[in-house]
Amino acid sequence: MAEWFQDNSGLLGLALLDGLASAGLIFLVAVGLNLVFGVLRIVNVAHGSLYAIGAYAAASVGIFFASLGLPAWASLPALFIAAALVGVVLGPLIERFILRRIYGQEEVLQLLVTFALFMILEDVQKLIWGVQPVQHDVAMRYLGTFDVPFAGDVVPFTAYQLFVLPGVALVVLVGLAWFLRRTLTGRVIVAVTTDREAATAMGIDARRVFLLTFTFGAILAALGGALSSPTGAIVPGIGPQTIVLSFAVVATAGLGQTEGAALTALMIGLGRSIAVYFEPELEVVVPYIIMLAVLLVRPQGLFGTTTTRRI
Amino acid sequence: MRRFETLLGLAAAVLMVVAAILAPWLKFVLTIALAKGIAVIGIMLLLRAGQVSFGHAVFIGLSAYAVAFLAPAVPEALVLLIAGTAVATVSGLLIGLFVSRYREIFFGMLNLALSMVIYSVLEKFYSITKGTDGIRVELPRFAGMALERADFEWAIFALALVLAIGFALFARLYLASPMGQALSAIKTRETRLEFMGVPARQVLLSAYVLSALMGGVAGALIAMTTRHVTPLLAYWTASGELVFIAILGGAGSVLGPFLGAVTFELVRIYAGAAVADAWQMILGGVLLAVILFAPGGLWGMIQGALRRRAAP
Amino acid sequence: MTDQPSLSRRGLLAGAAAAVPGAVLMQGSDANAQAQKPAELKIGITTFLSGPASVFGVPGKQAAEMMIDEINKAGGIGGVRLRAYFVDEAPGTEHLVGEFRRLVQSEGVHVMLASISSGSCLACTPLSKDLQKTTILWDCATQRIFEEGPQPFAFRSQGFATPEVLAPLLYLLKTKPDFRTMAVINQDYAWGRDSWEMWRAGMEALKPGVRVVAELFPRLGAPDYTTEITRLLAARPDVIFSGHWGGDLVTLARQAAERRLFERSLFVLPVAEASLPILGRTFPAGHIIGTRGDHWNNHPRPKDPARLKALNDAYRARFNEPVIYPVHHMVQAFNALKAAYDKALAAKGGAWPNDAELAAAFRGLTFDSPTSTITLREDGQGLEDQIVGLSTHVDSTPYAIPKDMVIFPAAMVSTPVGMKSVDWLKSLKPDILGQVPAPIAG
Structure with missing residues (x-):
């Protein structure tokens, strides 16, 4: 075993870097879903659609900026602007006109409403952006590559994937922790997450909290999509694939647990990249194996707390 | 109301037969709809307990693959039906032992995760499962008779109809039985159930295994109707469709799943024919409208219309 | 409560009883029946209109629309105008197989153009045999189709894997x-x-x-x-x-x-x-x-340079996209279709061919694509x-x-x-x- 590690330490090092990059993206998407679930108690299937729309919008804004003649660095803020736009426009629209009408209804109806939205948004994407792959990779190319030494040679990584993706994830993680613990709005959100009835009884305006949280979750989903856009092509169908993985992260992490989502994303990111190096056929099932393993030991998720059962 | 339900069920069955005679392609669609309706009865049982499985298509998939693998060795439709159902039921028991410990979101997500694992396996082990290409099911015998394709399709249609009626009756009895009542209690006040000495986990587990069994029946019927199985049968969106059908039809009656399944298939076909590249949007719109304006589903609408007539 | 099960048991019997005469009434479609010249030539086309493979499916659909307009403008095939019915492959086999049947049995489609995905083709090809309906495999590549047994009604107007x-x-x-x-x-x-x-x-x-x-x-x-x-x-x-x-x-x-x-x-x-x-x-x-063929837009020696250029220009003008290979594959399918109908019509002295005669015309058919000449082998496979x-x-x-x-x-x-x-x-x-x-x- 020890020998195996020695022989493969170089490869494991590379796998660690790969894992970090993909964990950053997984975290960003999952944390928004987790936040929304924690507060609204709705599993938002349309989260994946917001991710896809964020990606498309980022490419569009980037192309628009380029057409204005803005320099290459502008494509970096373009990603964030696009994500904010998508979240601020679609988030309140969906919350106000659709979700608000089904609060307090059966869980299955809430789930299906977002499933319906997901179906509708899939076709909306096609109507707006067509079906040909959309790409805008200026942000990735602008930052260039970073050479990591390996076996007497170098392996180039894109600086974008090595630094920007985990970096943004870290900022969101720390920022969210600060926001939820140190600001009034944040504490209100935590209060609603922990005990909705008590919180509303104390005079918290749940409606405002819901609107705010959903919009914030939508921005995070769109940000995940936007940040993924410089490295990949955006095609129909990226939403459904993203959302399933995020579900696994949320259930593994424990409800509404930001740190749990971060740790789970890290485990899944690393697990998948190590699988690609040593047992590629296992890559797709790694997230689910991790999830099942965690839930067998901790049925409430990594960081979840046991809920008191109603009598 | 129950009498009306029975009469309506009868009328619907006769209508289906007439439609299948008049339009051969409808017979195919109706067979699929009946099969899905059977699977959705299983979903409905779980919904009674307040649990949503977002991975139930996996039982359809497992059974369909069992049929596809066994068909060359045992080309007999009835045996294949039993074999597929058995595979799904046993898998349902194994998975159920695990997931019945969980509730609500965890229940839903675990089902989803397990279904994605099995979907990935079906897709990944190309040398065995032929991956996304899927496996073709050759025409089996039916009750020992070597039938022509058209006659075989009639046989499967009749089988699906008989099974649908059988499972609908069974579900009605089951839901009215103490087991069924206990199921509803899981949704409202589970702990009370246990105070009364009823083991909630076993109640849920038995419903889960039954639902897997119904999924298995559906899977075998679908495999022998389309005669080509692919991993897509077990994908999470297929599971979402089953829940969609359950809500569309309405959970108030065992007729709901069939109303829902037929409507779903027809809407999808006509939406696809009208606007081939935006059918998803139309289906999504229908679903949204049902949830927002008729949360009782089609059955709820029928009920409402009757009540208005009864009390002028 | 107690009397209801028996009521439905009767229903069950009624259902079964009704099904039996149905089986007798049902008659198989006969590929050898006399064919009447139709008012319009209906063509069912399955292609990806959603999901990741729509990057090929939508250009294929656009090419089909363009070809139909072009052929109709020139008077159709044998004087009959063409009309297309599109079906999305993305929802899965069970939907696709149902749609294939609906198009053939309900819409009365004359020819099917099937599928981008190999899985779809593997599901549709046996159906072409069952329903005795000529099916052109317009884009899928799997080698399994013709290697796993004869296909009397399926033909691939392009190469394979x-x-x-x-x-x-x-x-x-x-x-x-x-x-x-x-x-x-x-x-x-x-x-x-x-x-x-x-x-x-x-x-x-x-x-x-x-x-x-x-x-x-x-x-x-x-x-x-x-x-x-x-x-x-x-x-x-x-x-x-x-x-x-x-x-x-x-x-x-x-x-x-x-x-x-x-x-x-x-x-x-x-x-x-x-x-x-x-x-x-x-x-x-x-x-x-x-x-996936020979149809590069800078083909060094295309069979018909003017036609290749015209296709490129027309497609770009209409859809504002460059031509990619699925466009060529769709064009080939329509070229094959027209050539086969012309051949079958000629063989019958202008009378309209039935399904069997049409399929017979496809076997060994040679037709021109913009870049070369394609022959359908005796097993139905095209040589591109x-x-x-x-x-x-x-x-x-x-x-x-x-x-x-x-x-x-x-x-x-x-x-x-x-x-x-x-x-x-x-x-x-x-x-x-x-x-x-x-x-x-x-």
Whole structure:
């Protein structure tokens, strides 16, 4: 075993870097879903659609900026602007006109409403952006590559994937922790997450909290999509694939647990990249194996707390 | 109301037969709809307990693959039906032992995760499962008779109809039985159930295994109707469709799943024919409208219309 | 409560009783019945209109609309105007098979054009036999169709997986034979697995001893290849084979270009063509690229240069996109359709052919595509030439195009009738390299 590690330490090092990059993206998407679930108690299937729309919008804004003649660095803020736009426009629209009408209804109806939205948004994407792959990779190319030494040679990584993706994830993680613990709005959100009835009884305006949280979750989903856009092509169908993985992260992490989502994303990111190096056929099932393993030991998720059962 | 339900069920069955005679392609669609309706009865049982499985298509998939693998060795439709159902039921028991410990979101997500694992396996082990290409099911015998394709399709249609009626009756009895009542209690006040000495986990587990069994029946019927199985049968969106059908039809009656399944298939076909590249949007719109304006589903609408007539 | 089950049991019996005379009433469609000249020629077309493969499906649909308008403007086929019914392949086999039946049995479609995905084709082809309806396989590539038994009503108006893999392999062995190690990165589905199995079989027969240093099968539609590319960079294979297409190829190529993988390894990409316009100058020069046929827009010696140019111009003018291979495949399908009807009409002295006569006209049919002549073999498989070349950049096109192209005659790279592809590839002898035509410079 020890020998195996020695022989493969170089490869494991590379796998660690790969894992970090993909964990950053997984975290960003999952944390928004987790936040929304924690507060609204709705599993938002349309989260994946917001991710896809964020990606498309980022490419569009980037192309628009380029057409204005803005320099290459502008494509970096373009990603964030696009994500904010998508979240601020679609988030309140969906919350106000659709979700608000089904609060307090059966869980299955809430789930299906977002499933319906997901179906509708899939076709909306096609109507707006067509079906040909959309790409805008200026942000990735602008930052260039970073050479990591390996076996007497170098392996180039894109600086974008090595630094920007985990970096943004870290900022969101720390920022969210600060926001939820140190600001009034944040504490209100935590209060609603922990005990909705008590919180509303104390005079918290749940409606405002819901609107705010959903919009914030939508921005995070769109940000995940936007940040993924410089490295990949955006095609129909990226939403459904993203959302399933995020579900696994949320259930593994424990409800509404930001740190749990971060740790789970890290485990899944690393697990998948190590699988690609040593047992590629296992890559797709790694997230689910991790999830099942965690839930067998901790049925409430990594960081979840046991809920008191109603009598 | 129950009498009306029975009469309506009868009328619907006769209508289906007439439609299948008049339009051969409808017979195919109706067979699929009946099969899905059977699977959705299983979903409905779980919904009674307040649990949503977002991975139930996996039982359809497992059974369909069992049929596809066994068909060359045992080309007999009835045996294949039993074999597929058995595979799904046993898998349902194994998975159920695990997931019945969980509730609500965890229940839903675990089902989803397990279904994605099995979907990935079906897709990944190309040398065995032929991956996304899927496996073709050759025409089996039916009750020992070597039938022509058209006659075989009639046989499967009749089988699906008989099974649908059988499972609908069974579900009605089951839901009215103490087991069924206990199921509803899981949704409202589970702990009370246990105070009364009823083991909630076993109640849920038995419903889960039954639902897997119904999924298995559906899977075998679908495999022998389309005669080509692919991993897509077990994908999470297929599971979402089953829940969609359950809500569309309405959970108030065992007729709901069939109303829902037929409507779903027809809407999808006509939406696809009208606007081939935006059918998803139309289906999504229908679903949204049902949830927002008729949360009782089609059955709820029928009920409402009757009540208005009864009390002028 | 107690009386209801018996009521429904009666219903059950009634249902069963009603089903029996139905079986008697039902009559099979008869392909040999006299055919009347229809008011319009109905064509069912299955293609991807949603999901990742719609990058091919929608251009295919657009090409079909264009062809129908063109044929109708010229008076239709045998004086009958064409009308298309499109079906989305994305919802899965069970929906597709139902739609196929509906189109044939309810809409009365005369000919089906089936499918991009191999899975869809494998499901539709047996149906063509069951319903006795001529079905043109317009784009799917799986070699399994005609190798697993005769298909009386199915015809493929284009090439298939085996020549599409063998041609690039021969090109590599002919032009850059000095490689020792190689790797594969393919999408994890039928084409990805099959193409690698065939490549490997052919390579081991023609150049034994190549070491395979990595076999990667990321899932279809993977959004990112960071790890896979790191792995390939670390493994340093001389050659990387990849059957990637669509958005997946765009993602792979962009990340590979940025991380200098293209500088370290020679890529062989049999389905590169459709993604090259989107990749622009990102896709580097000097790699082996294919197009699932011979229809490069800079074909060195097209059969009908004016027609190729007209197609390119008309398609670009109408849809504001460059022509990619699925457009050509759809055009070929319509060319085949028209040629077959003309042949069948001529054989009957102008009388309208029934389904059996139409299918008979397809067997052994020869028709012209804009770039060459395609013949449908006795098993129904089309013989389409393959052109493979080396990517290069020219000032007149904003994206990579091939140079030093080799035109592989279809018969040379296609599995002979009655053989299984992998067996045939294993039996190849190095003298086949001697038959490879010389590259056409420029």
